[in-house]
Amino acid sequence: MKRFFDLSCALIISIILIIPIIIISLLVRFTSIGPIIYWSDRVGRNNKIFKMPKFRTMRIDTPAVATHLLPDPKKFLTPVGSFLRKSSLDELPQLWSIIVGDMSFVGPRPALFNQDDLVELRTRHGVDKLLPGLTGWAQINGRDELPIPEKVKLDVEYLQRQSFFLDIKIMFLTFLKVIRRDGITH
Structure with missing residues (x-):
């Protein structure tokens, strides 16, 4: 049921948001050198x-590390980068990852390929068995500020409590956080 929900919602949302997606694509293209889409190596199920x-x-020319590990992340932002991050609009292409089955709407956020400590801790607790999500329990309970052990603790809590209704709650709370710009550092 979760896969059907993810696929149908991702397709519907993609159609509804096609004009904003095109506009954002043009903004990225005309305000900085490089591709419109950044394809990041992430750890999945x-x-x-x-x-x-x-x-x-x-x-x-930005190093491939988590943003919070950069000495001065703001110096690497494109002219529209800060706005896209703060509004979470930079995440829209992940609808593709949901459509192809690499991600779900709700699950633990996919770790970067080089976040060995996070991957190891998630694996130890069985969180690696979950499909990563566009949002998750950890994101609505702290987002970027959480230390890795706390993120994994929340991921484990989601693993143990997961249900359709919890996913709906997480998606609703994520929407509120995005609107309020809660927990966004860059």
């Missing part, structure tokens, strides 16, 4: 690496 798309918000 069973620790399989997949390519996760996002609208490119960083310059093409």
